[in-house]
Amino acid sequence: MTTQALLNIAYLIAAVTFMTGMKMLGSPKTARKGNLIAAVGMAIAIVATIFLHDKQVSGTVYGLIFAAIIIGTFIGWYIAVKVEMTKMPELVSFFNGMGGATAALIGLLEYVHNTGSAYKISMIVAGLLIGSVSFAGSMIAWAKLSGKMRKPVRLPSYNIINTILLLVALALAVYIAIERPASPVMLYVLFALALVYGVMFVLPIGGADMPVVISLLNSFTGLAAAFGGFLYNNMAMLTGGVLVGSAGTILTIAMTKAMNRSLSNVIFGGFGDTAVAGGGGDTTKGTVKSITPSDAGILLNYANNVIIVPGYGLAVAQAQHAIHELEELLESKGVHVKYAIHPVAGRMPGHMNVLLAEANVDYDKLVDMDDINPQFKNADVVLVVGANDVVNPAAKTNPGSPIYGMPVLNVEDAKNVIVLKRSMKPGYAGIDNELFYYPKTSMLFGDAKDSITKIINEVKNM
Amino acid sequence: MNAFFDFINQNIEMTYVVILMIFVGIELISHVPAVLHTPLMSGANAIHGVVIIGAILVMLHMDPQNYAGLAIGFVAVVLGTLNVVGGFVVTNRMLEMFKTRK
Numbered sequence: 001m002t003t004q005a006l007l008n009i010a011y012l013i014a015a016v017t018f019m020t021g022m023k024m025l026g027s028p029k030t031a032r033k034g035n036l037i038a039a040v041g042m043a044i045a046i047v048a049t050i051f052l053h054d055k056q057v058s059g060t061v062y063g064l065i066f067a068a069i070i071i072g073t074f075i076g077w078y079i080a081v082k083v084e085m086t087k088m089p090e091l092v093s094f095f096n097g098m099g100g101a102t103a104a105l106i107g108l109l110e111y112v113h114n115t116g117s118a119y120k121i122s123m124i125v126a127g128l129l130i131g132s133v134s135f136a137g138s139m140i141a142w143a144k145l146s147g148k149m150r151k152p153v154r155l156p157s158y159n160i161i162n163t164i165l166l167l168v169a170l171a172l173a174v175y176i177a178i179e180r181p182a183s184p185v186m187l188y189v190l191f192a193l194a195l196v197y198g199v200m201f202v203l204p205i206g207g208a209d210m211p212v213v214i215s216l217l218n219s220f221t222g223l224a225a226a227f228g229g230f231l232y233n234n235m236a237m238l239t240g241g242v243l244v245g246s247a248g249t250i251l252t253i254a255m256t257k258a259m260n261r262s263l264s265n266v267i268f269g270g271f272g273d274t275a276v277a278g279g280g281g282d283t284t285k286g287t288v289k290s291i292t293p294s295d296a297g298i299l300l301n302y303a304n305n306v307i308i309v310p311g312y313g314l315a316v317a318q319a320q321h322a323i324h325e326l327e328e329l330l331e332s333k334g335v336h337v338k339y340a341i342h343p344v345a346g347r348m349p350g351h352m353n354v355l356l357a358e359a360n361v362d363y364d365k366l367v368d369m370d371d372i373n374p375q376f377k378n379a380d381v382v383l384v385v386g387a388n389d390v391v392n393p394a395a396k397t398n399p400g401s402p403i404y405g406m407p408v409l410n411v412e413d414a415k416n417v418i419v420l421k422r423s424m425k426p427g428y429a430g431i432d433n434e435l436f437y438y439p440k441t442s443m444l445f446g447d448a449k450d451s452i453t454k455i456i457n458e459v460k461n462m
Numbered sequence: 463m464n465a466f467f468d469f470i471n472q473n474i475e476m477t478y479v480v481i482l483m484i485f486v487g488i489e490l491i492s493h494v495p496a497v498l499h500t501p502l503m504s505g506a507n508a509i510h511g512v513v514i515i516g517a518i519l520v521m522l523h524m525d526p527q528n529y530a531g532l533a534i535g536f537v538a539v540v541l542g543t544l545n546v547v548g549g550f551v552v553t554n555r556m557l558e559m560f561k562t563r564k
Contacts, residue, residue, distance in 0.1 A: 018509050019486060025505045025553075026494040032557040035505050039550040042512060046546075049515045050522075058526040065521050068536045072543025079544075080551035085559075091552055092504045099510050099545035105538035106516040109531055113523070119469065131513075218507050225513035230476065232519055240512035242480050246487030247506055251499060254491070350500035357559035368495075 003052045008235070010048030015239035017041025022247060028363070045236045085358055086315040089351065090145035093214045096221055097138030103131030103224035104191065110231065111187050115180045120231055122177045127227035128187065129173050129194050134220040136198025141214050144206070158204050159268050165200060169193045201267075209266045211344065212255045216263075219248025255344070261406070288424065291442035293451060296418050297458030300330060303380035306337045307372065309409055310352050311345050313386015313422065317448035320359035323385060326456050327361065333459070339365055340372040340382075340409050342390035369409060376413035384411060384419040386448045392433045402431060417441040420451045501556045508549025514542025 017037050024034025050065060076095070083091050107128030114120040143149045172190050205213050222244030229238025256263050291299075300306055308327065314320060327337045339361065345352045353366055367375075376382065384391055387409075394401040395408040411417050417440055424436070424443075435441055444451050470477055494502055517538035524531050 014512070018512075019490070021505065021509070022487075022490045022502075025502050026490060026498060028495075028498060031498060031501055031505075032554065035501075035508075035550060035553045035557060038505065038509055039554075042509070042546055042550070045512065045515060046518065049518045053522060055522055057522055060526050061521055061524060061532070064532060064536050065518060065539060068521075068539035069543050072540040073547045075540075076544040076546070076548035077551055080548045080555065083552075085556075088500065088504070088552065088556060091548070092500075092507050095511075095545050095548040095552070096507050098541040098548070099507070099513050102511075102513045102517050102538045102542040102545065105534055105541070106513070106520055109520045109524075109534055109538070118465075119472075215503055218503055218510070221513070222506070222510040225510045225516075226480070228513055228516040230473075232516060233476075234515060234519070235479070237512050237515050238476065238479060239483055240509050242483035243487045243490075244506045244510040246484040247491045248487075248503070250488050250491040251503060251506070255499065350498055354500060354556050354559055 003054055007048050007052040010044050010052065011234065011236040014041040014045035014236040017044075018240050018243055022243060084318075085355055086318070087146065088354065089211060089214065089346075090142045093138045093142040093145060093217070096214065096218050097135045097142065099221040100131045100134030100136075100138060100217070100224060103127050103221065103228060104135055104194075106228055106231075107131065108184070108187065108191060111184045112182075114231075115182055118177065118180065121180050123227045123231040125173045125177050125187070125190065127224045127231065128191060129169060130220050130227070131224035132191055132194035133198040133201065134217045134224060136195040137202040137213070137217045137220075138198075140199055140202040141210060141217065144202070145210055158200070162197070162200050162204075165193065165197045169197055205266065209261075212252055212261075212263070212266050215248055215252040215255055219245045219252060222246075222248055288436055289439075289442050291418060291444050293444065293454035294458045296442070296444055297455045297462065299381050299416055299418065300326075300335065300383070300455065301333060301459050301462050303330075303335055305375075305379045306330060306335055306381045306383060307340050307376065307379045307411075307414065308337065309340045309342075309345075309382060309384045309387050309391055309411060310356065311342075311385060311387025311390060313388075313420070313448050315346055315351070315355055315386070317386065317450075319385060319449040319452055320355045320361075322449050322452040322456070324356070324359040324361050326452055326459070327365070329456060329459055337365065338367050338372065338375070340369065340376075340411075341366050342369050342387070342409055343407075345387060345390050369407060373410045376410045379414040381416045381418060382411045382414040384417060384421075385452070386420060386422075388421075388433055389431070391435055392431070393435055394431070394433070411435065412438060412440070415440065419443050420448050421445060422447065501553055504549065504553040504556060508546060508553055511542060511546030511549050514539065514546055517542045 018041055021034040021038025024030035107124045110124050114124060169190060176186050176190060202213055222241050225237050226241030226245055229241055256266060308323060330337050339356060341352050356366060389403055391409050391411045392403060393412055395403045395406045398404060412435060419436060419441060421443060436443060517535060521535040521539060524535055
């Protein structure tokens with residue numbers, strides 16, 4: 001067989017592993033194996049690309065390629081293993097940005113060699129544009145999620161500015177693709193424009209919408225990779241890229257549905273605008289009742305049914321192990337304990353499941369929102385641990401609220417609600433929560449982990 | 463318009479692949495429980511790291527005297543590797559926690 005034929009087969013194997021891997025990632029039982037299969041396929045494709053060709057390549061170039069792969073592997077592995085589970089969402093965003101940057105750099109390098117072909121230049125320009133937006137956007141999303149940049153930044157009439165920026169970038173892209181100037185200067189301008197657009201695109205988006213943006217940028221990078229596939233006539237890049245582009249788009253839509261928002265609303269809406277306008281003043285604030293750990297312990301100890309609602313606060317406080325200990329303790333005393341999992345609890349769909357699974361919480365105890373909502377009325381105590389927006393009744397009762405219409409957990413149906421919270425500060429969406437003022441609600445202020453440990457000690461002594 | 467149809471005709475097989483892949487992607491994701499959305503996004507994130515192949519190809523074509531080009535290509539391969547390795551390792555770490563305990 002020729003090297004080209006071998007290479008084709010290697011890419012075929014890679015494409016099949018990507019599809020198999022994605023399929024297996026869709027079920028909890030096979031997910032891990034699916035990830036490994038896709039990784040093996042990727043390794044095959046990379047090794048084949050390096051060795052299976054007829055070109056004369058100098059030792060220096062090979063040395064550089066290997067050095068780059070070794071450095072990238074070392075850093076990537078180190079970051080991926082070292083970062084805490086609570087930081088997963090921003091980490092995904094960071095790695096996504098790296099892929100986008102790779103696509104953009106490929107475009108920058110390939111341009112001057114391909115100005116003879118309209119087809120290739122079109123692919124280069126498209127890959128560069130999308131890759132750059134994905135890179136810049138992902139970096140902003142990463143900075144925002146890791147708390148380096150909390151508040152959404154909005155220039156006045158940012159929608160108009162962004163639309164103009166996008167149109168200018170697109171016009172320039174079309175111009176380059178048609179005229180194919182020999183000098184890459186215009187391409188550099190496009191690169192800069194795309195980076196600015198990526199930043200401006202993500203800057204105004206805030207609140208609970210970040211996961212949606214990351215998922216969207218993820219599918220962007222997939223698209224950029226697919227354009228690379230067209231450029232090189234490379235089936236592995238093409239299949240992998242299109243697969244992620246399309247799957248990522250569907251995933252993005254699924255996420256917006258879980259929050260009862262549309263994609264255009266996420267991008268152009270500017271979460272929290274209405275809160276500033278209408279929410280602040282007219283909420284009738286009652287008094288907040290606080291509770292001691294010992295009273296909370298008594299309530300839990302003598303309950304029949306307890307539902308725990310975990311949120312981002314639990315993740316931040318690393319309280320997943322403590323909450324599992326409390327759950328086991330209560331179960332040993334005959335209390336039925338379940339966890340209510342909101343689809344976007346934490347910062348990403350499934351984030352809470354991952355965290356609780358880390359703490360060995362039984363998979364069957366995690367109940368999805370639609371299944372648990374009818375059960376709240378039978379619950380004696382609901383323990384809300386660091387969750388806020390997902391238990392805000394305003395989503396059902398206050399049409400002026402920015403989260404109005406978002407499906408929430410009906411915790412107020414329970415007999416008692418105990419909220420573990422650091423302070424009265426509003427949640428990620430930046431809006432007040434009237435649940436905290438309800439007569440049946442008691443607040444236990446402090447670090448979630450400390451509070452849970454105190455409750456555990458109280459329950460143990462009963 | 464003619465250019466467009468020429469393009470489709472010259473790349474008819476790739477066009478089929480793209481369209482089929484779009485459907486495969488949609489099918490694969492449509493029936494996944496929300497629980498797995500994060501690992502799935504992370505896994506997809508690793509798979510688009512396949513863009514590293516482009517970076518390697520750039521390096522293989524590169525004139526060894528073009529130092530600026532080599533430097534940029536080098537960075538591209540490093541970043542692409544970060545995407546691939548980091549993506550798969552993080553996904554694996556997330557999924558490790560779904561191990562069934564009976």
